[in-house]
C-alpha cells in the first residue's frame with residue numbers, strides 16, 4: 001500500500017496508529033475533504049481518543065494567537081511533550097507572524113518530529129470546517145500527541161463549535177477599546193477557561209484585565225459555585241513573556257477538570273454530535289445527487305414555473321422511494 005495515495009480507511013488508520021506520520025497526514029487530508037470516508041476514519045480511531053490534553057486558543061485576528069501557540073509549543077517541547085496543532089484561520093496561515101525572528105522560530109517547529117502543525121482551509125461550509133477542525137484534533141489525539149492545540153479566530157459559531165472539543169479554552173484579547181464588549185457579544189465569557197490579555201507592552205492592558213475580572217466576578221456570583229476561577233493573565237508573546245504562566249494555568253485547569261469529572265469530557269455532547277454527523281452526511285449525499293433524478297426532474301419543473309420550490313421539496317420528502325435513492329451512499333468517493 002502507498003500511504004500517500006491510499007483511500008483505504010482500514011489500512012491508513014492501522015498505519016497511523018502504528019506511528020506512521022505520512023499516514024496521519026493522509027488521513028488529515030481525507031478528513032478535511034469531508035467525504036463519507038471522514039466518518040469511517042473517525043469511527044475507526046475514536047476509541048483511541050481521550051488521552052491528549054486539548055487546548056483551544058481563540059480571539060480576534062492579530063491578537064497574537066499564533067505567537068502564543070508557538071511559545072506554548074516551545075514550553076511543551078522543553079518538557080519533552082509532543083504537540084499537534086490545528087490552525088483554523090482563513091485570513092492568515094500559521095506562519096507565526098511576519099517578523100523574521102517569529103518565522104525562524106516557527107521553522108524550527110515544522111522540522112521537529114515531535115510537533116505536527118496543520119492549517120485547515122475554508123473549503124466547504126462553516127459547519128464542515130468546524131467538524132474538520134474537531135476531527136483533526138482527534139486524529140492527533142489518537143496518534144498519541146500529548147497535547148493538541150487548536151487555534152481559531154474567535155468571531156463566530158464555527159469557533160464556538162470547534163471549542164466543544166477543547167478541554168481548556170484560552171481566549172486571547174488585546175488592550176483595545178471595545179474588546180471587552182466584544183467578549184460579551186461573542187459569547188466568549190461563557191466558554192473561556194483562561195483569559196489572556198496579550199500585547200501587555202501596550203497601554204491599557206492592566207485596565208482591560210480589571211474589566212475582565214469584574215465581568216468574571218459578576219458572572220461567578222450569578223451562577224453556582226464553580227471549582228475553577230477563570231484567571232486573567234497578561235502576556236507579551238512576541239517576547240515570550242508570561243506564556244510559561246499561561247501553560248501552567250492550562251495544566252491546572254486540566255487537573256481541575258479530571259478531578260471534577262474523573263476523566264475526560266470526550267463524548268459529553270454525544271447526542272448532538274450523532275445528529276450533526278448525520279446531518280452533514282445527509283446534506284453531502286443530497287448535494288451529490290442534485291444533478292440526477294428525482295431531484296433534477298423537480299428542479300426542472302421549478303425552473304419551468306410548473307412547480308414551486310416548497311412543493312418540490314415536499315414531493316421529494318414525501319416519496320419514500322425517492323428519498324431512499326437520494327440518501328443512499330453512492331460509493332463514489
Ligand SMILES: Nc1nc2c(ncn2[C@@H]2O[C@H](COP(=O)(O)OP(=O)(O)O)[C@@H](O)[C@H]2O)c(=O)[nH]1
Nearest residue numbers: 061062063064065066067097098199236237238
Ligand atoms: N506589540 C506586541 N506585538 C505582538 C505581541 N504578540 C504578538 N505580536 C504581534 O502581533 C502580530 C499578530 O500576531 P499573530 O500571532 O499572527 O496573531 P493571530 O492572528 O492572533 O494569530 C504579529 O506581528 C506579532 O509579532 C506582543 O506581545 N506585543
Ligand SMILES: [Mg+2]
Nearest residue numbers: 065066089092
Ligand atoms: Mg494566527
